[in-house]
Amino acid sequence: MFFTYLRRELRRRRKAALVVASGLALGIALVIIVSSVSSGMNKAQDKVLESLYGLGTDMTVTKAAAAPGSGGNERPRFEFDAKDDEDETQSTDRVMVQGFQTLAATTVDKVGKQDGVAEAVGGLSLTVMKVDGQFRRGEFKQDESSGQGGQGGPGGGQGGGNGQPQGRVEGGGASFDVNSFTVYGTDVTQQGLGPLTSSKITKGRTFKATETDAKVAVVDSAYAKEKELAVGKTVTVSGTKYAIVGVSTADSGDAAANVYIPLKQAQTVADSKDKVTTVYVQASDSQAIDTVKAAIQKNISGTTVTTSADLADTVSGSLSTASDLASSVGKWLSIAVLVAAFLVAGLLTSSAVSRRVREFGTLKALGWKSGRVTRQVVGEALVNGLMGGVLGIAVGLAGAYIVTAVSPTLTAQLGSTGGGRGGMGGPMGGGGPGRQTASKTLDIALTAPVSLTTILVAVGLAVAGGLIAGAFGGWRASRLRPADALRRVA
Structure with a gap:
């Protein structure tokens, strides 16, 4: 009887x-879209962060910035030998x-x-600047106004009787090319972090785990294309040739370094034996990252610890703006629409009950109890939900x-910050005096993945909406009396 009456009433209305x-x-669809877009924003931001410090890295440890005026400000110097042959190319690496x-x-x-650290790996980040070119001598041009009688004057000089040459030097100068690229010394025995x-090969x-001090290299695909490098060829770093064994492509379209070589080789070419610039850390528990950070800062002096959360604060651009909109404006808009939808559903159901006074009053006169009438109204509202x-x-x-x-393509601006590349001390960090890094822009394609949890939330909202609407209508129906129906009939 319940389902028969329910089906008939739904058809009639x-x-x-x-x-x-x-x-x-409308409210449920908006919740799904906002939730899926927010999930896509989070994945895009994770992708940006992974491009900065590598998959699985929870934090990095770098040397604390030197105080201003403490002598940490170095400048690159390039020295050239004097050569008589002006056409000979001058070249030097730094x-x-x-x-x-x-x-x-x-x-x-x-x-x-340290407690809470699952793995720690060191790396050495380098910049190689190669300067080559030529010096050109200038040519002496004699002024025509100086006259011809100046030849053979005192001292054998040219020009007037004072023996000083009358003219000027034209041309000359120098033409040099500067080729700068980044090199990262990686621990080949622990390649699961950093x-x-x-990047994907x-x-x-x-690298092989046995190539700890081998002259081998992996180059980034973009750099390889620019310099026409390939597997089997060699790349030169400060006069040392490295055989290219692989080409890598960064997942985010942004390479951490142009060239990767074993850590010991990087320490050798940089004259930095037993030195690293960055320690990449993976925590054993993602919920204890702040605790691990505090322990490292307390127990290892002279270091700066930067977590992925710290780095996320430096990401700006349309990705950050859209993420803020999705998490704040979108969330509150969804809640507002849901509340409005629930209220409208409840009011419409209550209004429908008021138009069915004669019907429900008659049913009560025939023996229906108030609870049965309420269940009927709630059942109809639940089906609507x-x-x-x-x-x-x-x-x-x-x-x-x-x-x-x-x-849609969003941009992620990685602003200047301390502690190496993007604030995580990665291979691309400028990290000079004040440890500032140049900003970098990445293009990220936005997706909107829908999870099973989102679907279950939508179903829950539908049931809740039906129950709320039914509660309004059921409360109204339970207050009806058979006498109301008799007055309507009369």
């Missing part, structure tokens, strides 16, 4: 049921530790022994699919 279901569907700040290699072991983990192979849930899920999934299909 299709328009009202559709209005209630549509209102709930290998610089990025930031001019290094830690003792023993720091890696100290960090690894910047190279954010697309050609050749990665479930209909709205199905419609809202369909619209929400369609909206998320459109966002993923369009894949």
Whole structure:
């Protein structure tokens, strides 16, 4: 009897049921779209952070910035030998530790022994500047106004009787090219942590654990294309040739370094034996990152610890703006629409009950108890809510699919900050005096993945909407009396 009456009433009031279901569907669809876009924002931001310090890295440890005026400000110097042959090319290389700040290699072991640290790996970040070109001598041009009688004057000079040449030097100068690229010394025995983990080997192979001091290299695909490098060729770093064994491509489109070589080789070319610039740390528990950071700062003096949360604060651009909108404006807009939809559904259901006074009054006169009438109204409202849930899920999934299909491009601006690249002390950090890094912009394609949790939340909202609407109508129906129906009939 319950389901028969329920089906008949829903058919008879299709328009009202559709209005209630549509209102709930709008709120549920908005929740799904905002949730999926927010999830896509989080994944995009994680992708940006991985490009900075590598997959699995929870924090990095770098040397604390030197105080102003303490002598940490170094400048690269280039020296050239004097050569008589002006056409001969002058060339010199300068290998610089990025930031001019290094830690003792023993720091890696100290960090690894701290409570809560699962793994610690050291790396050495370098910048190689190669300067080559030629000096050109100038030519002496005699002034025509100086006359011809100046030849053979006192001292054999040219020009007037004072023996000084009358003219000027024209031309001359220098033409030099500066080629700068980044080199990262990686611990080949522990390749599961650090910047190279954010790249995939697309050609050749990665390092072998036995190549701790081998003259081998992995080059970034963009740099390899620019310099026409390939597996089997060599790349020269400060006069030392390294055989290219692999080409890597960064997942985010941003390479951590142009060239990767074994850590010992990097220490050799930089004259930084037993030194590292960065210690990459993976915590054993992601919930204890702040605790691990505090322990490292307390127990290992002279270091700066930067977590991924610290680095996330330096990301700006449209990605950051859109993320803020999705997490704040979008969330509150979803809540407002849901509340409005629930209220409208409740009011419409209550209004429908008031129009069915004669019907419910008659049913009560025939023996229906107030609880049965209330269950009937709640059942109808619950079905309307479930209909709205199905419609809202369909619209929400369609909206998320459109966002993923369009894949709008967002930019992530990595602003200047302390502690190496992007604040994590990575291979690309400038880290000079004041440990400032140049800003960098990444383009990230936005997706809107829909999780099972989001679908379950949508179903829960649909049920809640139906129950709220039913509560309004059921409360109104329970207050009806059979006498009301008799007055309507009369």
